[in-house]
Amino acid sequence: MRTQRIFEQYGVVLALLILVLVNAVLKPAMFLQPENVRNLLNQSSYIGIVAIGMTLVIIAGGIDLSVGSIVALSGASAVMVLNKNLDRGTMGVAIAVLAGVGVGTAVGAVNGFLISVGRLAPFIATLAGLVAFRSVTLVMADGSEIRSQSMDAYPAFGAGGIPLPFVDGAGRNLILNWSIVVWLILAVGAAFLLARARFGRYVVAVGASERAARYSGISTGAIRFWTYTLLGALSGMAGVLLSARLNSVASSTNGLYYELDAIAAVVIGGTPLSGGKGRVWGTVIGVLLLGVISNMMVSFGVSNYWQGAVKGAIILLAVLLQRGRATD
Amino acid sequence: MLEVRSITKRYPAVTALDGVSLAFAVGTSHAVIGENGAGKSTLMKILAGVEQPTEGEVLLDGAPVRFRSVREAAQAGIAMIHQELNLVDELNAAENVFLGREPRRGFAIDRKKAEQEAERWLHEVRAPFGPRTRVGDLSVAGKQLVEIAKAVSQQARYLILDEPTAVLSERETDALFDLLGRLHGQGVTLIYISHLLDEVLRLCDVVSVLRDGQHVETRPTAGSSPAELAKLMVGRDLGDVFPPKAHPAEANPILEVENLQVPGWVRGLGLTVRPGEILGLAGLVGSGRTEACEAIVGLRAHTGDTRLGGESVRLRNPREALRHGVAYLSEDRKGAGLVLGMSAVENTTLANLRAYGGFTIDRGRQRRATDAWIQALDVRVGDPEEPVGTLSGGNQQKVALAKWLDGKPRVLLLDEPTRGVDVGAKREIYRLVHRLASEGLACVLVSSEMPELVGLCHRVVVMRDGRSVGELVGDEIGEHAIMLLAAGVEEAA
Structure with a gap:
């Protein structure tokens, strides 16, 4: 009974450890190399940032399908602004970053407004956002790619970070990318918000019982609005960081399906889609689990086409394992 | 005869019923009274297949039965009109009467037959509306009639009513009692839950009292006064x-x-x-x-x-x-x-x-x-x-x-x-x-x-x-x- 509970609580961690172990044993030359770990973290960090905001939205009883399109839209906005401010160097990069994050925050606020004041179903409101924001991005790029014309400052920002005491194959110091740093800081911040802050308590209350929260004097509309706005801001950050790493934004594929990966990570991490409870660290593990699986399939030479099937199986497995907890 | 023997129902936090034994004889009109929380509704839910007892058994005509669902109870001839009515507002009266057992012709629902049959049952309960009336447009009393028509159409031999008058006006209550009297005359056994003693004395011939999940007494209503029943229900003076x-x-x-x-x-x-x-x-x-x-x-x-x-x-x-x-x-x-x-x-x-x-x-x-x-x-x-x-x-x-x-x-x-x-x-x-x-x-x-x-x-x-x-x-x-x-x-x- 007790062990079953522990298994349900920490099963995801166990699953991640097992996968890491299998990888480490079967591909010792590859997997646990600092460079590979860094790459894995870097690849996971963009969805990881989005998934943190998604966790709060889902705990508050909502859902946001538009985040992938927000990533693309804010990345494209950042690059466009950057290209207009090339002569300002680092200052230009800062302006671009602010513009991108600002656009993400603004469209997140639009989602939140439609849902809280307009009383639209979150699924519908953000479904509209999913198609509309992508479409605006396509228009901005005329259907192709927006390339950054910055040769130094922006790509340097994308590749930059905190130097690590490891070297890569070419003997250079490994860098812990800004996206990873941002991801981890945000994860700690969101976990704190949820556990200790009044806002976090209200988020849980609204998701667990909207009516009881309203009768207790909580402005449930405002709480919901802020969860979507926050998620918009985080999607904006992810979009900007991703555009900096690639130094361009492909309007049709940038951020594509991020909403699905983010939702999957939240659910795998143990936050029920019905809301009312949840955990940020679980989402971080969920993102890592998805990342390790991709990494593993590449290193084992499995066709890319199989990835979806494996992800699907993992999602189902995670939900089935967690179902026991809801009924005890 | 419908009977319960030493029925106990425990929920995680409370014991709702504690060893209750009761018999409902065919053709009687049997009231079950008690204060809120006395266990009346729980007992009826067990009879109607909504809840399962923790211990004890239900007997129908002397044979032990176990209703795992409302449908099983209905097939055995037991129907219950709940306090909160279980109707689909968006469907019409006929569709509600036959919900889950629609007459079919091939794969399709035989609407015509459903409406004809429903019309008959609605007439039977003297409903002042037709089978095509949307249930959401009906008053509470009207909805109750749809529920009763549904029960009657299922050939219910035992009809359980859980405080049906709580939401009715006086005139609607009179009409309901007329209908129940008629059904009773046709041989339907009524099991009537209430804490309104005047009603019980008016409608029923036998009354059982529950208090704190236990059976206190069963007696004929003839010769009982509201004050006596109230005392049995409360078991103590109000001053306490x-x-x-x-x-x-x-x-x-x-x-x-x-x-x-x-x-x-x-x-x-x-x-x-x-x-x-x-x-x-x-x-x-x-x-x-x-x-x-x-x-x-x-x-x-x-x-x-x-x-x-x-x-x-x-x-x-x-x-x-x-x-x-x-x-x-x-x-x-x-x-x-x-x-x-x-x-x-x-x-x-x-x-x-x-x-x-x-x-x-x-x-x-x-x-x-x-x-x-x-x-x-x-x-x-x-x-x-x-x-x-x-x-x-x-x-x-x-x-x-x-x-x-x-x-x-x-x-x-x-x-x-x-x-x-x-x-x-x-x-x-x-x-x-x-x-x-x-x-x-x-x-x-x-x-x-x-x-x-x-x-x-x-x-x-x-x-x-x-x-x-x-x-x-x-x-x-x-x-x-x-x-x-x-x-x-x-x-x-």
């Missing part, structure tokens, strides 16, 4: 249950409401309460009592003047209300009163969370405050950090009360505070309300339980159709007087 009334000190009203209007519900209600006073708000279901309270704390759009301590205020939501010292304990404890998935600590401080820190919550202080409330209200919780969903009704209600008391209100609106609470906890809640009032809190008590209003209130305002239709003070407060006003009956001089 309610503390002696204290007289509030003379003081200016703390809450004054004038010409309160809530569209569709309240039409020009006026109220005043003084510190230390317990004001009863009586009336039938749908008379606008809950809506008036919800409007006062800003949960419903309304017009009218609200004054607190003589000062005009506008309360737009429960937070503003609490800031001005007005708190509302909802009648819907599980849906609106508490977040069941949250702990006692989280619930207790939810309405007043700002007092525990601006951005971050001081969890130590929060825990100490909750512990103090747990002690003050005698809440029985294992661990205050566990979700309140597992607590008994009485303890949940105390947590909900603590949530509002933590905001130090001057006026407390209590809406059906003892609904779904066992008898012991009820008594504690009465004493608590009494104590709070004697400490100077102004209380408004909305209740459908007459003894509560009579036993606790200094003054009772009776509502009908969204208006105040009378006020009773001191010794005038009595069940009969309240009922006459609430139902709109002129007393014959």
Whole structure:
């Protein structure tokens, strides 16, 4: 009974450890190399940032399908602004970053407004956002790619970070990318918000019982609005960081399906889609689990086409394992 | 004959039935009476296949049966009309009567046949509407007729009715009793749940009394008086249950409401309460009592003047209300009163969370405050950090009360505070309300339980159709007087 509970609580961690172990044993030359770990973290960090905001939205009883399109839209906005401010160097990069994050925050606020004041179903409101924001991005790029014309400052920002005491194959110091740093800081911040802050308590209350929260004097509309706005801001950050790493934004594929990966990570991490409870660290593990699986399939030479099937199986497995907890 | 033998039903927090044995003979009209929480509804749900007993067995014509679903009970000839009707508003009467057992022709539903048959059954129960009437457009009485038509169409031999008149007007009640009399004459055995003794004596020939989950007595109604039955139901004098009334000190009203209007519900209600006073708000279901309270704390759009301590205020939501010292304990404890998935600590401080820190919550202080409330209200919780969903009704209600008391209100609106609470906890809640009032809190008590209003209130305002239709003070407060006003009956001089 007790062990079953522990298994349900920490099963995801166990699953991640097992996968890491299998990888480490079967591909010792590859997997646990600092460079590979860094790459894995870097690849996971963009969805990881989005998934943190998604966790709060889902705990508050909502859902946001538009985040992938927000990533693309804010990345494209950042690059466009950057290209207009090339002569300002680092200052230009800062302006671009602010513009991108600002656009993400603004469209997140639009989602939140439609849902809280307009009383639209979150699924519908953000479904509209999913198609509309992508479409605006396509228009901005005329259907192709927006390339950054910055040769130094922006790509340097994308590749930059905190130097690590490891070297890569070419003997250079490994860098812990800004996206990873941002991801981890945000994860700690969101976990704190949820556990200790009044806002976090209200988020849980609204998701667990909207009516009881309203009768207790909580402005449930405002709480919901802020969860979507926050998620918009985080999607904006992810979009900007991703555009900096690639130094361009492909309007049709940038951020594509991020909403699905983010939702999957939240659910795998143990936050029920019905809301009312949840955990940020679980989402971080969920993102890592998805990342390790991709990494593993590449290193084992499995066709890319199989990835979806494996992800699907993992999602189902995670939900089935967690179902026991809801009924005890 | 339908029989139960030593039936026990335990829920995680309460034992609803404790070794009850009862027999319902064919052709009788058998009442089961008891106070709220006595176990009547649970027993009937077991008979109708809604709930499974923890122990004991059900026998039909001498053979043990086990109904795992409502459908199985219906096939055995047992149908139940629940307090909350189970109809689909969007479907019409015929579709509701045949829901789940639609007549078919090939793959398609045979609508024509369904409507013809339904028409016959609706006629049988003298429904004044046709089979194509959308159920959502019907009154509660009309919906009840659809339910009864459904039961009759299933050839029910045993018809269980759970307080069917609670939501009916007097005329509708008469019509229902005519219908039940007719069905009874056709050989249907009636099992009638109520706590209205006059009704029971009028309709039934046998009555069984339940108290605190146990069977007290079964006797013929002939020769029984309401007073005798009441005594069997309560098992003690009311004086035991309610503390002696204290007289509030003379003081200016703390809450004054004038010409309160809530569209569709309240039409020009006026109220005043003084510190230390317990004001009863009586009336039938749908008379606008809950809506008036919800409007006062800003949960419903309304017009009218609200004054607190003589000062005009506008309360737009429960937070503003609490800031001005007005708190509302909802009648819907599980849906609106508490977040069941949250702990006692989280619930207790939810309405007043700002007092525990601006951005971050001081969890130590929060825990100490909750512990103090747990002690003050005698809440029985294992661990205050566990979700309140597992607590008994009485303890949940105390947590909900603590949530509002933590905001130090001057006026407390209590809406059906003892609904779904066992008898012991009820008594504690009465004493608590009494104590709070004697400490100077102004209380408004909305209740459908007459003894509560009579036993606790200094003054009772009776509502009908969204208006105040009378006020009773001191010794005038009595069940009969309240009922006459609430139902709109002129007393014959």
